[in-house]
Amino acid sequence: MHIGQHAPAEHVIAHVSDTHVGAGTTVYGRIRAAEQLRTVMDRIVEIAPDAIVFTGDVADAGESAAYETVRSIVEPAADRIGAEVVWVMGNHDARAPFARHLMGVEADPDAPLDHVTELDGLRIVAIDTTIPGYHDGRLSAAQLDWLRDVLASPAPHGTVLAMHHPPIPSHMPLMTVIELADQHQLAEAVEGTDVRVILAGHYHYSAHSTLGSVPVHVGSSTCYVVDTGADPRGMHAVDAPVAFDLVHVHADRVVHSSVPVSPGALVLDYPVESLDHVSAMTAEVRRETFARASADIDAIALVRGDTLGG
């Protein structure tokens, strides 16, 4: 059973971006990107989503050793929970080793790694926005034709489009140097189709926007983050708390939630048994117990499962 007015999501996706794992232990002089990915995967195993989508910059410099490290962390975790893994190329990735080590296929470095994953009626389309040798992004006319072809027949639960370069503006002028070119062409290709949301990365900060009528969600990075509050004439990458996202795909909408990779100190604790007790209450008792402003929330939170509601 569920409580609340919305039925549970039909599909749950973990959206991880810009892991930037290197061939060595650290990247950018201090960041243990592989260790941070290991923590991310531990959290994802607990969440057990239906799919895990990596929106690019999986490796920091396209190194085979980095992809092997990533695969050794991600594959066993995904297998344990039976989650599909969707790999999307980023500008720090290199197509041939990316395809070989992560996807188990040989790829022509000049051919974009575009592919489709079917997830119980939900279609996840991965499109490769990279340009070998450059950090900005584009989609070729052939890729847009391919996308139009794929989207010509709708999927039962619609489509999630996953890409690295976000098709949205940035308030940081320096970001525009490495943005996706000709975003209006993608807007035309997805308008009126069953694309329900676009997932992207690349900016290393969380952002929400739209492309035409399609929502766009940009995930942050699990490696380093760009300080969005800094003077936008510069660009400051910082070793600050990192996050990934949960994407709950409901029948009528999509909800994104940010998950802290390191949850921090516990200050208020509702034990996991709480839900069983709360579910057994009538809606009226539940509201009086938890929603009344005068309820002692600390006392409720600290009550353990064996006495809660008991």
Ligand SMILES: [Fe+2]
């Ligand atoms: Fe990145």
Ligand SMILES: [Fe+2]
């Ligand atoms: Fe990037």
